[in-house]
Amino acid sequence: SRRNISSRIRQYVEDHYMDSGLNVACIGEAFGMQAAYLSKIFREEYEITLPDYIARVRINKSKQLLKEGKLTIGEIAERTGFLSSNIYINNFKKWEAITPGKYRQLQGSKGETSI
Numbered sequence: 001s002r003r004n005i006s007s008r009i010r011q012y013v014e015d016h017y018m019d020s021g022l023n024v025a026c027i028g029e030a031f032g033m034q035a036a037y038l039s040k041i042f043r044e045e046y047e048i049t050l051p052d053y054i055a056r057v058r059i060n061k062s063k064q065l066l067k068e069g070k071l072t073i074g075e076i077a078e079r080t081g082f083l084s085s086n087i088y089i090n091n092f093k094k095w096e097a098i099t100p101g102k103y104r105q106l107q108g109s110k111g112e113t114s115i
Helices: 002-016 024-031 035-046 050-068 073-079 085-096 100-110
Strands: none
Touching (some): 002 024, 002 035, 002 050, 035 050, 050 073, 050 085, 073 085
């Protein structure tokens, strides 16, 4: 079913988001289907395009790493499938309206209480 395929695509993205080569074409290959068809049924099922969904998953995973505070921006970019820290920062700003560094600062300050 279309819903089943869409659900399997979501799982595939969850499992492969750290691969910088992940895109609609390679997902189509993995599923033995036309990329355009996969994109269409995914968008109809979840109301988001597949490239945007991939970006969202990567940004959400990166936010978890930013909160942990152990890795550099470059390391986080690499671990979440972005080709460079610049591409990562630009994508993060597009989705979150702030830079990853600023996001990390804001997360850090939430745990502190002032006396």
